[in-house]
Amino acid sequence: MSTALLIEQLLNGLQLGVMLFLMAAGLTLIFGVMGLINLAHGSLYMIGAFACALVAAATGSFWIGLLASLVAAAAAGAIVEILVIRRLYERDHLDQVLATFALILMFSEGARWLFGSFPLYLDIPPLLQGAVPLPGGGQYQLYRLGIITVGVLVALGLYLLISRTRLGMRIRAGESDREMIAALGVDISTLYTVVFALGAALAGLAGAMVGALQSVQVGMGEPVLILAFVVIVIGGIGSIKGALFGAVLVGIVDTMGRFLLPQALTLVLPPSQAALVGGALASMLIYIVMALILAVRPSGLFAAQS
Amino acid sequence: MKREAIANAGLALLLLAVPLAASTMGEPFYITLATRIAVLALAAVGLNIALGLGGLVSFGHAAFFGLGGYAAGILATHAFNAEPLFFGIPSTTSMPVIWLVAMLVCGLIALPIGAISLRTSGVYFIMITLAFAQMIYYFAISWPAYGGEDGLSIYVRNSFPGINTARPLPFFLVCYGLLALGLMLFWALRGSRFGAALQAARQNATRLAAVGIPPFRIRLTAFAISAMVTGLAGALFADLNRFTSPSMLSWHMSGELLVLVILGGKGRLFGPVAGAMLYVLLEYWLGGITERWQFFLGLILLGVVLFARGGLMGLIAGKERHG
Numbered sequence: 001m002s003t004a005l006l007i008e009q010l011l012n013g014l015q016l017g018v019m020l021f022l023m024a025a026g027l028t029l030i031f032g033v034m035g036l037i038n039l040a041h042g043s044l045y046m047i048g049a050f051a052c053a054l055v056a057a058a059t060g061s062f063w064i065g066l067l068a069s070l071v072a073a074a075a076a077g078a079i080v081e082i083l084v085i086r087r088l089y090e091r092d093h094l095d096q097v098l099a100t101f102a103l104i105l106m107f108s109e110g111a112r113w114l115f116g117s118f119p120l121y122l123d124i125p126p127l128l129q130g131a132v133p134l135p136g137g138g139q140y141q142l143y144r145l146g147i148i149t150v151g152v153l154v155a156l157g158l159y160l161l162i163s164r165t166r167l168g169m170r171i172r173a174g175e176s177d178r179e180m181i182a183a184l185g186v187d188i189s190t191l192y193t194v195v196f197a198l199g200a201a202l203a204g205l206a207g208a209m210v211g212a213l214q215s216v217q218v219g220m221g222e223p224v225l226i227l228a229f230v231v232i233v234i235g236g237i238g239s240i241k242g243a244l245f246g247a248v249l250v251g252i253v254d255t256m257g258r259f260l261l262p263q264a265l266t267l268v269l270p271p272s273q274a275a276l277v278g279g280a281l282a283s284m285l286i287y288i289v290m291a292l293i294l295a296v297r298p299s300g301l302f303a304a305q306s
Numbered sequence: 307m308k309r310e311a312i313a314n315a316g317l318a319l320l321l322l323a324v325p326l327a328a329s330t331m332g333e334p335f336y337i338t339l340a341t342r343i344a345v346l347a348l349a350a351v352g353l354n355i356a357l358g359l360g361g362l363v364s365f366g367h368a369a370f371f372g373l374g375g376y377a378a379g380i381l382a383t384h385a386f387n388a389e390p391l392f393f394g395i396p397s398t399t400s401m402p403v404i405w406l407v408a409m410l411v412c413g414l415i416a417l418p419i420g421a422i423s424l425r426t427s428g429v430y431f432i433m434i435t436l437a438f439a440q441m442i443y444y445f446a447i448s449w450p451a452y453g454g455e456d457g458l459s460i461y462v463r464n465s466f467p468g469i470n471t472a473r474p475l476p477f478f479l480v481c482y483g484l485l486a487l488g489l490m491l492f493w494a495l496r497g498s499r500f501g502a503a504l505q506a507a508r509q510n511a512t513r514l515a516a517v518g519i520p521p522f523r524i525r526l527t528a529f530a531i532s533a534m535v536t537g538l539a540g541a542l543f544a545d546l547n548r549f550t551s552p553s554m555l556s557w558h559m560s561g562e563l564l565v566l567v568i569l570g571g572k573g574r575l576f577g578p579v580a581g582a583m584l585y586v587l588l589e590y591w592l593g594g595i596t597e598r599w600q601f602f603l604g605l606i607l608l609g610v611v612l613f614a615r616g617g618l619m620g621l622i623a624g625k626e627r628h629g
Binding site: 031037084087088093094095097098099101102103104105106108109110112113222226229230232233237276279280283284287288290291294295298299300 | 357363365422425426428429430432433434436437438440441444445447448449450557561564565568572598600601603604605607608611612615
């Protein structure tokens with residue numbers, strides 16, 4: 001096992017983590033401010049990917065596609081919030097789970113209806129094609145580095161937005177006391193729509209960026225959604241710092257587990273068995289980590305005060 | 307409560323009468339449809355113990371449904387290939403033994419899952435149960451010995467002493483009988499001292515603890531019983547389809563089980579039965595009209611959650627007196 005391979009896998013883990021952060025940040029923000037658990041977040045991710053693929057195919061530019069993914073996901077988020085989600089804030093979590101589960105059925109089947117079951121493909125933009133050399137030999141895809149950069153910038157931007165702007169102040173106020181900021185004259189229902197659309201846009205961005213690495217298809221949001229849930233549960237629901245920490249942890253543990261576990265097990269098992277057991281263990285690893293963390297800290301690592 | 311009793315009896319008779327009529331008219335498809343309803347209803351009765359009585363929103367009951375299914379599939383495969391299970395213990399195709407194994411496995415796995423999950427509450431509980439189910443799902447997918455992603459076929463439906471289970475009607479009656487037992491269990495639990503404590507834990511855990519009953523143990527027991535009933539239904543479901551696959555463990559399945567309970571009315575004795583009837587009939591009816599039935603199913607479901615609280619039993623039999 002060379003250093004270059006190890007660094008490559010670490011970067012892959014970081015890239016997965018960053019992508020998960022984009023999903024988890026929206027989820028945790030929506031939960032923190034509105035107390036809503038949104039299963040349909042994966043559908044917004046899918047909408048972003050589809051919008052990017054379609055617009056990029058029509059205009060020939062990935063960048064316009066990326067912009068379209070933000071707009072489309074934010075618009076879809078705002079519409080869904082106004083039509084459905086705002087009726088759910090006062091309901092219990094069970095109703096929220098069911099209603100957003102119903103939304104997933106509708107979004108997935110709707111996308112299949114409009115675009116068919118065949119996957120769409122999205123090319124990596126020319127600017128980010130190619131690879132950069134890694135220390136110790138080996139190469140790393142420039143595009144994945146680009147995703148990591150975008151993720152870091154978004155994290156920074158979110159931090160500034162929440163800690164330095166008026167909107168961020170309202171979001172924080174909404175997290176600590178909804179009734180009070182409504183009483184102080186803040187238009188709370190607009191604030192909720194904005195927060196939901198912001199979370200949706202982040203999910204759409206993640207979907208568009210990952211769309212160029214994988215194919216764009218119906219159902220692509222669901223595995224990511226569940227990983228994002230694991231992330232926010234580990235980090236503490238409602239905490240963006242927790243989401244960042246949890247996302248990087250999950251990304252790296254998952255990637256390194258798949259890479260290292262089968263190899264590590266060859267020390268105690270014959271190679272064929274090691275690959276088998278290692279693979280099975282690796283696919284369960286993040287859930288095991290989550291269970292361990294929750295067993296010790298039942299409300300996550302950075303639980304927001306409630 | 308009288309109106310509810312009449313509604314319950316009506317539903318029970320309807321579910322029995324349709325397959326009997328279908329059998330005399332030579333329409334085995336409707337018997338299979340009714341069997342599907344009975345099996346899914348039993349799974350939902352299991353979930354209703356945790357969700358309706360205990361207020362535990364488990365988003366991971368597919369784990370137990372699937373484990374039950376795999377218990378049936380694995381035992382049947384070993385018996386079919388005449389391979390012993392382990393330590394030379396021979397396998398079996400006898401349904402009662404398979405049911406016991408399925409329930410035992412689910413109970414034993416539900417205990418650690420419940421013990422960790424019940425440390426949390428609210429939205430964390432929803433997500434951690436989901437995560438445990440995903441863990442088992444990914445294990446099933448990546449473990450090739452029992453079919454991995456492709457699932458496991460049961461070539462000959464498992465047997466029940468004295469009954470030809472290969473024919474649709476006798477198998478339906480077996481499932482119907484188990485559903486009746488499941489409902490009786492739910493009814494007995496709800497009326498028992500244990501059930502009273504469980505419902506008290508849902509309504510006010512602090513007060514329950516203050517009178518000297520620790521809510522944790524009550525909830526854990528309920529979670530395990532609930533898992534066992536759902537696991538039993540999973541074993542039947544595998545036998546119904548003669549197939550076990552990871553999709554039985556998927557989070558969609560967990561969602562569907564929640565939907566069955568809510569559609570019918572959570573905490574109501576016959577809620578899961580009404581929910582399963584409505585769900586399977588909608589699936590069948592919408593699937594007949596349009597290829598895009600999932601879209602309309604989603605729409606109907608959304609309507610029920612937003613506007614028809616209390617579910618189908620709430621509509622038929624009125625509001626519950628207490629809850």
